Every structure is written in C-alpha cells, then in structure tokens.
Amino acid sequence: MTPEGTLVASRVVESLATPLETCFADRLTGYLRVEPGMPVADADPVLVTLDDGVPTAAVVREGDLTGADAVAALPDTGPFRVERTRTSVEALAALHDRPACHVDPGALAERADAPALAARLRERAPDDSEADSVAAFLDDSDQIAALKAEARAEATAQADEWGLSDQLDSG
Structure with a gap:
C-alpha cells in the first residue's frame, strides 16, 4: 500500500511540527512515514499523504486504521522517526480516492501544538465545497x-x- 517514491529525508524529531513545516515550505507532494519512537517503538507507522505540502489522507498498516483514527494512533509526544518521500499525485490516488482515509489538513499540526501551522495548512487546502x-x-x-x-x-x-x-x- 505504500506508494513508490523518492526518499527526500529520514530524521528523528521531537515534534511533528518540524517535518510538517518543511513539507509545507517545500510544497511536497508525497507522504510522511511516521514511526513513534521509544518507548512505544513496536507501534505501527502512520502514512500521511501530502498534496502541495498539505496533509490529505492517513493510513496505518495497509488500512487497519484510516483518516482521523490513523492520526490518533500516534502518541502525543515524540520522538518520532519521520521519512519524507516525494511522489506523484497519481501514486497517491489509491488513498486519496478513499474518503475514509481523508484527514483534516490541520489535525496533525494541532496535535503537534502548532496552531499557526494548522491554520496555514487549512488555508492552502483545496476547497472541498x-x-x-x-x-x-x-x-x-x-x-x-x-x-x-x-x-x-x-x-x-x-x-x-x-x-x-x-x-x-x-x-
């Protein structure tokens, strides 16, 4: 279920605000693979897709958890191992076409205690009206x-x- 792409970076971070801010600034279309760090290192990674730097969908373990439930599976605090991968919109279509996978564009930033970033993400998100x-x-x-x-x-x-x-x- 993980789309093909080009790994841009792999880092351990204390807050998810850092990679979200980088993705936003770079207008990354691709995904973040977020793995909780210690002491819950056995938790499954969360795949968060991004379109133009804006989170659009999330999934855990081949779809066991999707959307807001996948985001909620992440612990409130780090460290997190985060891989940023660049790919095409077409490669992400399988997740973007499933409404159950959709996430509020600012939800992950809010969990990272970055309300200003959450607001900017929501502002850039496409209008779904x-x-x-x-x-x-x-x-x-x-x-x-x-x-x-x-x-x-x-x-x-x-x-x-x-x-x-x-x-x-x-x-």
Missing part, C-alpha cells in the same frame, strides 16, 4: 426520490409520444 455539496445531495433521499420520479415521468411521456408505452416496465 463542491465535493461537500455533491455529498449533501447524495445524502438527501427525498431529493433523490424526487429526481427519480421526475425522470420516470419524462421517460413515460416520451414512451407515450413514441408509441412505446406497452414496452415500459411498471416496477
């Missing part, structure tokens, strides 16, 4: 039912016009 409005529409069962009824009425009218009424399935 179009995706939000589509999701809201799809969640509105009354609106979907009305749309289906309208389409059915139009199909019936057109079938009548073409003399195909007896061909329609009434179910």
Whole structure:
C-alpha cells in the first residue's frame, strides 16, 4: 500500500511540527512515514499523504486504521522517526480516492501544538465545497426520490409520444 517514491529525508524529531513545516515550505507532494519512537517503538507507522505540502489522507498498516483514527494512533509526544518521500499525485490516488482515509489538513499540526501551522495548512487546502455539496445531495433521499420520479415521468411521456408505452416496465 505504500506508494513508490523518492526518499527526500529520514530524521528523528521531537515534534511533528518540524517535518510538517518543511513539507509545507517545500510544497511536497508525497507522504510522511511516521514511526513513534521509544518507548512505544513496536507501534505501527502512520502514512500521511501530502498534496502541495498539505496533509490529505492517513493510513496505518495497509488500512487497519484510516483518516482521523490513523492520526490518533500516534502518541502525543515524540520522538518520532519521520521519512519524507516525494511522489506523484497519481501514486497517491489509491488513498486519496478513499474518503475514509481523508484527514483534516490541520489535525496533525494541532496535535503537534502548532496552531499557526494548522491554520496555514487549512488555508492552502483545496476547497472541498463542491465535493461537500455533491455529498449533501447524495445524502438527501427525498431529493433523490424526487429526481427519480421526475425522470420516470419524462421517460413515460416520451414512451407515450413514441408509441412505446406497452414496452415500459411498471416496477
């Protein structure tokens, strides 16, 4: 599940704010592989994808934990072993296309006690208002039912016009 890419850096840090700030400044498209340090060294690494330096998705162990749950799996304090890897948006598509993997762009920075960075990350994040409005529409069962009824009425009218009424399935 880890996308192919080019390792940019591998460091041990006390705070995740440092690599997040670097990724933001470099506008990194790729991912961070974050491994908790001692005393919980046996914990699974968290993979956090970045688009233009902004965290977009997170996953632990091939998808056992995703999104906010994956971020929550990290301890509150370091040290952390962090690998920064550069890759393409296409290589990250498998995670970005799964809504369960999505994370709040500033959540990791807030956990690192870097509220100013969290605000800058959210500001740079793409506007999801179009995706939000589509999701809201799809969640509105009354609106979907009305749309289906309208389409059915139009199909019936057109079938009548073409003399195909007896061909329609009434179910």
